[in-house]
Amino acid sequence: xxxxxxxxxxxxxxxxxxxxxxxxxxxxxxxxxxxxxxxxxxxxxxxxxxxxxxxxxxxxxxxxxxxxxxxxxxxxxxxxxxxxxxxxxxxxxxxxxxxxxxxxxxxxxxxxxxxxxxxxxxxxxxxxxxxxxxxxxxxxxxxxxxxxxxxxxxxxxxxxxxxxxxxxxxxxxxxxxxxxxxxxxxxxxxxxxxxxxxxxxxxxxxxxxxxxxxxxxxxxxxxxxxxxxxxxxxxxxxxxxxxxxxxxxxxxxxxxxxxxxxxxxxxxxx
Amino acid sequence: xxxxxxxxxxxxxxxxxxxxxxxxxxxxxxxxxxxxxxxxxxxxxxxxxxxxxxxxxxxxxxxxxxxxxxxxxxxxxxxxxxxxxxxxxxxxxxxxxxxxxxxxxxxxxxxxxxxxxxxxxxxxxxxxxxxxxxxxxxxxxxxxxxxxxxxxxxxxxxxxxxxxxxxxxxxxxxxxxxxxxxxxxxxxxxxxxxxxxxxxxxxxxxxxxxxxxxxxxxxxxxxxxxxxxxxxxxxxxxxxxxxxxxxxxxxxxxxxxxxxxxxxxxxxxxxxxxxxxxxxxxxxxxxxxxxxxxxxxxxxxxxxxxxxxxxxxxxxx
Numbered sequence: 132x133x134x135x136x137x138x139x140x141x142x143x144x145x146x147x148x149x150x151x152x153x154x155x156x157x158x159x160x161x162x163x164x165x166x167x168x169x170x171x172x173x174x175x176x177x178x179x180x181x182x183x184x185x186x187x188x189x190x191x192x193x194x195x196x197x198x199x200x201x202x203x204x205x206x207x208x209x210x211x212x213x214x215x216x217x218x219x220x221x222x223x224x225x226x227x228x229x230x231x232x233x234x235x236x237x238x239x240x241x242x243x244x245x246x247x248x249x250x251x252x253x254x255x256x257x258x259x260x261x262x263x264x265x266x267x268x269x270x271x272x273x274x275x276x277x278x279x280x281x282x283x284x285x286x287x288x289x290x291x292x293x294x295x296x297x298x299x300x301x302x303x304x305x306x307x308x309x310x311x312x313x314x315x316x317x318x319x320x321x322x323x324x325x326x327x328x329x330x331x332x333x334x335x336x337x338x339x340x341x342x343x344x345x346x347x348x349x350x351x352x353x354x355x356x357x358x359x360x361x362x363x364x365x366x367x368x369x370x371x372x373x374x375x376x377x378x379x380x381x382x383x384x385x386x387x388x389x390x391x392x393x394x395x396x397x398x399x400x401x
Numbered sequence: 402x403x404x405x406x407x408x409x410x411x412x413x414x415x416x417x418x419x420x421x422x423x424x425x426x427x428x429x430x431x432x433x434x435x436x437x438x439x440x441x442x443x444x445x446x447x448x449x450x451x452x453x454x455x456x457x458x459x460x461x462x463x464x465x466x467x468x469x470x471x472x473x474x475x476x477x478x479x480x481x482x483x484x485x486x487x488x489x490x491x492x493x494x495x496x497x498x499x500x501x502x503x504x505x506x507x508x509x510x511x512x513x514x515x516x517x518x519x520x521x522x523x524x525x526x527x528x529x530x531x532x533x534x535x536x537x538x539x540x541x542x543x544x545x546x547x548x549x550x551x552x553x554x555x556x557x558x559x560x561x562x563x564x565x566x567x568x569x570x571x572x573x574x575x576x577x578x579x580x581x582x583x584x585x586x587x588x589x590x591x592x593x594x595x596x597x598x599x600x601x602x603x604x605x606x607x608x609x610x611x612x613x614x615x616x617x618x619x620x621x622x623x624x625x626x627x628x629x630x631x632x633x634x635x636x637x638x639x640x641x642x643x644x645x646x647x648x649x650x651x652x653x654x655x656x657x658x659x660x661x662x663x664x665x666x667x668x669x670x671x672x673x674x675x676x677x678x679x680x681x682x683x684x685x686x687x688x689x690x691x692x693x694x695x696x697x698x699x700x701x702x703x704x705x706x707x708x709x710x711x712x713x714x715x716x717x718x
Binding site: 183196197198199202203204205206207209210212226227230233234327328332 | 425426427437440441444445446507557558574576577579688692693694695
């Protein structure tokens with residue numbers, strides 16, 4: 132009787148092991164750009180939860196949520212039984228990563244911030260998630276697309292641009308950001324490239340003095356703020372010549388879709 | 402009536418704390434724990450509830466003591482600039498992104514910032530061998546403005562990321578609570594509580610005015626120093642554990658006074674207990690109602706506490 136019992140327990144245990152093994156690869160994504168990369172790598176089935184901000188591709192919106200990027204619910208993350216939590220250095224606090232690892236959950240941190248770092252990051256992530264081939268292909272495509280854009284847009288000197296992330300308070304894209312890289316790739320000179328922070332709060336006077344020839348604005352906030360800002364900037368060349376363009380979020384996220392964002396930017400001509 | 406109120410306060414605070422362990426993004430049944438629920442209960446909820454209990458009790462008690470020694474009903478634990486001082490230190494470490502003292506760097510820096518601030522405020526409030534309440538108060542307010550200004554300066558020079566994190570921290574965030582800081586928290590906060598409760602008679606005397614206290618055989622300056630030290634210890638620890646959380650330190654002592662009178666012997670422990678209960682309740686609501694997103698516990702605390710306070714104000718005075 133006891134022997135049978137022990138045997139039954141062993142069988143049960145090994146069965147549960149199998150179940151665990153089959154369950155490996157459950158991924159929780161803690162940033163919108165990470166979610167986009169994971170979907171581009173064809174991992175949508177393994178992604179078990181995302182953040183409230185993960186809205187692309189649209190199917191990602193129907194995945195279970197674990198909260199925001201800065202303060203997701205640790206309980207909700209644990210509940211998802213993830214094998215790995217993928218985070219972004221640019222968006223998730225470092226303490227969060229330490230805390231999640233402290234709970235015995237593997238983490239992977241996407242550290243890419245610049246455009247040129249994206250292909251390599253995708254390859255590393257692909258290796259970590261055992262989808263090397265797909266990752267290599269995706270990374271190659273992105274590199275090609277970027278090279279193509281560079282060729283088509285030889286650098287022109289002196290054409291000044293500004294990317295406004297948020298109108299009030301006035302936040303612009305500064306040095307060391309993928310947006311700055313995109314502007315340079317297209318031959319624009321970012322007038323905020325000498326700012327002290329990556330996303331500095333910028334001075335309106337300085338915009339008027341430096342008078343950019345084109346202004347890009349991120350879509351998605353109340354248009355009345357934009358109008359109020361543009362009124363103040365009415366003397367700036369871009370505003371006078373009607374060269375203020377609105378861009379959607381592809382350019383704001385360091386994911387494969389940023390190529391689309393740069394193309395969108397390029398369509399407004401240099 | 403008072404005795405009944407006291408028992409209600411004690412029972413309510415303790416049962417809130419126990420029940421709050423069960424609620425969160427998902428309900429946990431303590432009688433059928435699976436692996437995941439056990440992990441959530443013991444590694445996430447329990448440290449979080451213990452942390453909110455510690456913070457709430459230190460803020461409640463500190464508020465009750467400060468209102469007594471400063472003889473000012475508007476005093477709260479942050480009025481002495483402690484919050485700004487520790488926020489400044491903690492934010493500096495968050496923004497620099499350095500962790501030279503390990504994972505508890507931010508907490509340690511916040512704690513030292515708070516203690517340094519207390520030291521400066523104490524030194525500024527000290528004259529002719531006496532800690533003067535008015536001077537303490539004004540020194541604290543002045544220093545608080547200075548530190549807040551420096552903090553804002555830091556923030557406008559810092560990157561977006563550091564700023565977001567520091568802001569969240571300053572507004573009080575219990576979600577990262579874990580076991581590592583709890584032993585220190587328990588040690589320091591109970592030291593402060595025991596010190597102040599054991600001297601409760603002195604606080605009663607101080608509330609009557611320095612001259613009467615003196616004639617009753619208390620040294621006003623000595624008593625004030627003891628209470629100032631215990632408040633500094635408790636508030637510094639609470640800020641290090643979970644940032645700055647408003648309302649509790651200011652209004653909990655008043656609520657306790659409305660319900661049970663102002664004898665410091667019951668006022669200090671009951672303010673601690675009710676502060677703990679309210680913060681734990683607020684944090685539980687904050688992590689449950691819009692789960693998996695969270696509301697900052699400071700916001701929920703005021704949303705529950707302020708209307709109740711206003712009701713008592715109308716009814717009792």
